Amino acid sequence: MDNKITDFRRLMNCGHGRCFYLLDGNEELFRDTVLYGCLNDISFDMQCEGARGNFIYQLVIKYEDPVYFLNAAAEKLLSEEVNTDQHMINHLCDFIADFAYDGNETAAEILEKKYSELYRLLMTTRWSGKQKEYAESFEYISIVLIQLKGFDRFCGIASDIGSYFIRRRRAEDDDLKWRFGWFFSCVRNRFGEDVLNKLPGSSPELRRFIRVMNHEEDKEERKKSPRFTSSEDILKRVSEGGKMFPIDVVSFGRHGSPEEKRKFAEMIVSETDIGKKAELLYMFSDKKASFPLDPEILIGYAGSEDERLKNAALDALCVINSDRVHEYALSLLKKEYSEKAVEMLINNYKDSDLELLMDILNSLDVSYEDTDWHDIVRSILDEAENDRMPDEAVLYIYNNSLCSFCREYAFYEMRRRGILTDQIIDECLYDCNSDIREAAEEILSERN
Numbered sequence: 464m465d466n467k468i469t470d471f472r473r474l475m476n477c478g479h480g481r482c483f484y485l486l487d488g489n490e491e492l493f494r495d496t497v498l499y500g501c502l503n504d505i506s507f508d509m510q511c512e513g514a515r516g517n518f519i520y521q522l523v524i525k526y527e528d529p530v531y532f533l534n535a536a537a538e539k540l541l542s543e544e545v546n547t548d549q550h551m552i553n554h555l556c557d558f559i560a561d562f563a564y565d566g567n568e569t570a571a572e573i574l575e576k577k578y579s580e581l582y583r584l585l586m587t588t589r590w591s592g593k594q595k596e597y598a599e600s601f602e603y604i605s606i607v608l609i610q611l612k613g614f615d616r617f618c619g620i621a622s623d624i625g626s627y628f629i630r631r632r633r634a635e636d637d638d639l640k641w642r643f644g645w646f647f648s649c650v651r652n653r654f655g656e657d658v659l660n661k662l663p664g665s666s667p668e669l670r671r672f673i674r675v676m677n678h679e680e681d682k683e684e685r686k687k688s689p690r691f692t693s694s695e696d697i698l699k700r701v702s703e704g705g706k707m708f709p710i711d712v713v714s715f716g717r718h719g720s721p722e723e724k725r726k727f728a729e730m731i732v733s734e735t736d737i738g739k740k741a742e743l744l745y746m747f748s749d750k751k752a753s754f755p756l757d758p759e760i761l762i763g764y765a766g767s768e769d770e771r772l773k774n775a776a777l778d779a780l781c782v783i784n785s786d787r788v789h790e791y792a793l794s795l796l797k798k799e800y801s802e803k804a805v806e807m808l809i810n811n812y813k814d815s816d817l818e819l820l821m822d823i824l825n826s827l828d829v830s831y832e833d834t835d836w837h838d839i840v841r842s843i844l845d846e847a848e849n850d851r852m853p854d855e856a857v858l859y860i861y862n863n864s865l866c867s868f869c870r871e872y873a874f875y876e877m878r879r880r881g882i883l884t885d886q887i888i889d890e891c892l893y894d895c896n897s898d899i900r901e902a903a904e905e906i907l908s909e910r911n
Contacts (some may be wrong), residue, residue, distance in 0.1 A: 465492070472496045476505050476831075478518050478867050478895025483525070490526055497522050501532045501558060502539050504550040507831065507865040514550070516557030518895035523558075524565075533562050537573045546584065547596035549603065556607045563611055571611065578604050582623055586630060598642055606649045614654055618662060618669075625672030636678040647676050706742065716751030725755045732760060740764075741771035748778040750845075758785050765791075777803040781842075784811060796823075802835045809842045809852070817853055824859045831865065840864055844872045854882055861887070867896040874899050878906070 467485070471493050474482035486493055500519045506512050523532045539545060540555040556577075562570035581601040588594040605624075609617045624646075628639050640647070650658055659673050719727070727746065734740040744764070747754040754761055761783075764776035780788055781803055792807035796819070805823055808816060827836040840860050846852045857880070860873040874891065877883050883906070891903035 467492065468496055472499070473863075475500050475519075475522070477863070477865050477870070478505070478512075478515050479862075479870070480890035480893030480895075480899075483522065483893045484890060486522060486525055494526075497526075498532060498535060501536050504554045506550070506554070507867070509550050509553065512867050512896070514553040514557045515895050516554045516559075517561055520558050520561035521893065529562075530567075533559065533567070533570060537570075540573060540577055541580075546581065546600060547593060549596065549599045552600040553603050556604050560607050560611055574604060574608060574611070578608060585627055590631065590634075602643055602646045605646050609646075609650060609653060614661070617650060617654065617658075621662060621672045622666060622668040625666075625668035625670070625675075628671045628675050629667065636675045639675045640678050643676075712746055712749045712752065715746050716749040719752065721755070724752060728754055728756045732756065737767075737769050737772055741769065741775040744772070744775035744779055748775070748782060750782045753782045753784075754779045758783050758787050758791075762787070762791050781806040781810060783807075786811070789813065793819075800826075802838065805839055806842050809839070809846055812846065812851055812853075814853075817855065820853070821855055821859070824856065824863075827863075829863050829865060837864075837866060837869070840866070840869050844869060844876070847873075847876050854880060858882070867894070867899070870894070871896050871899050874902065878902070 467489065471482050471485045471489075474485065475496065486497075497519070500515075501523065504514065505519075506515050523529045526532070536555055536558055540552075540559060545551040545555065556574065559570045559573055563574065578601070581597060581604060584597045585594065585601050588597060605620045609620060624643060628634075631639065654661065659676060662669050662673060715724075715727075724747075727743075731740055731743045734743065746752060758780065761776045761780050764772050765780065767773045767776070780791070788807050789811035792804045792811065795801050795804035796808065800823070808820065808823075812820065824839075827839065829836045843852050843856050843860060847857050854877075857873050857876050861870055861877060864870045864873070874883075877887070888903050888906055891899050892907075894900050894903075
C-alpha cells in the first residue's frame with residue numbers, strides 16, 4: 464500500500480485533524496480510504512468518545528461528489544446486517560444526519576426509512592437478546608431524529624414508544640423507563656425538563672409514555688461510606704475462596720493507614736498458600752497502595768513458576784518508585800519486550816532512558832485488536848502530569864493514539880508545557896474530539 468495512503472488511514476482512524484491537510488489535493492488517492500471510514504466504525508471507544516460519523520462527514524464534503532459516499536452509507540444502513548450492531552447504527556446515523564442537517568432531503572428520508580424498519584422489528588419480535596439489540600438501535604435513531612426534526616417528530620416517536628410500552632404490558636415501568644433512558648435524557652436536554660407537560664392530546668399511547676417516563680424508582684437513595692475492610696477481613700474472605708475487586712484495591716489505597724498497609728504486606732509474606740498469597744498481593748497494585756516492604760521480595764515472587772503469583776508481583780512492581788525496580792525493568796527489557804516492564808520503566812523514568820523509551824513506543828502495535836499500547840499511553844500521561852515524562856513521549860501520544868481522550872490529555876499537557884506549534888493548533892481545529900477543537904479555537908481567539 465502507498466505510504467501516503469497508510470499514513471492517511473492511520474490518522475483517519477485516530478480521528479486526527481492532520482488527515483484533512485493530507486487530503487487536500489489527494490482526494491482521489493484517498494477515496495477508497497475515506498469510503499472505508501464511511502462504512503466502518505472507526506471509533507476506539509464509542510462509549511467514551513462517541514461515534515466518528517461527524518468527523519468522516521467533514522472529510523467527505525471536501526469531495527466534489529459527496530453524494531457518492533452518502534449512497535454507499537445509505538445502502539449499508541438500510542441493510543439487515545446492521546440492525547443489531549449499535550456501533551454501526553450510531554456511526555452511520557451520525558454520518559447521514561449531517562447530510563440532512565445541510566439540507567439533503569434524501570438523507571432525512573433514509574433515516575426515516577430505517578426508523579420504520581427498526582420500529583417494525585421492535586414491535587414484531589418477542590422479547591429476547593435480539594429484541595434488546597433492536598431496541599438499542601431504535602433508541603439511537605430516535606435520538607438522531609428528534610435532534611434533526613424537533614418537537615413535532617418527538618411527539619410521533621413518543622407515541623410509537625408508548626405503543627411499544629403497551630405491548631410490553633407485563634414489564635415493570637422501571638425496566639421500560641431504563642430501556643429508553645438515554646432517549647428521554649436527550650429529549651429533556653433538547654425540549655426542557657417539563658417536556659412531558661408539553662405533549663399534546665391524550666391518546667392511550669402518549670398516556671402510557673408519560674406514565675412510564677414519570678415513574679420514580681421505588682428505591683431509597685443511600686449515601687454509602689467508602690468501603691474499607693481490615694487486613695483480617697480481607698484474609699478471611701480470601702481464605703473462604705473469595706476474590707479481590709478493584710474497589711477493594713482503590714479503597715485500601717485511599718483509606719488504609721501506613722501501619723495497616725505494612726501489616727498487610729507482612730501478612731502476605733508469611734502466607735504459605737501460593738494462591739492466597741497471589742490473591743492478597745493484588746491489593747498492592749495501586750499507586751496509593753504500593754508495597755511498603757523491600758521490592759526485592761516482589762522481584763523474587765516475579766520469578767515464581769506460579770503464574771498467579773508472578774503476575775500479581777509484576778502488577779505490584781509497576782506502581783513502585785525505586786531505583787531497584789528501575790534496574791529490574793531494564794534487565795527484563797534487555798531480554799524481551801514486556802508491557803509490565805515498560806510500565807515499571809515509565810514509573811521510574813530517568814533522562815538516560817529516553818532513547819530506550821522512544822524505541823519502545825515507536826515499535827508498539829497501535830491497533831484496535833491489541834490494546835496493550837493503551838495501558839502504556841495512560842501510564843505516560845499519569846507521569847507526565849508530574850513532569851516525569853519527556854516531551855517526546857507526550858508528542859508520541861498526540862501523534863499516534865487511537866483514543867482521542869488520550870490525545871486530548873496529551874494536547875493539554877503540550878499546552879501546559881508550551882510546546883504547541885502553529886501547525887498543531889491548526890490541525891486540532893479539525894480533530895474528531897470536540898474538546899480539542901474548542902481548545903484550539905480558544906487559543907487562536909486569544910492570539911487575535
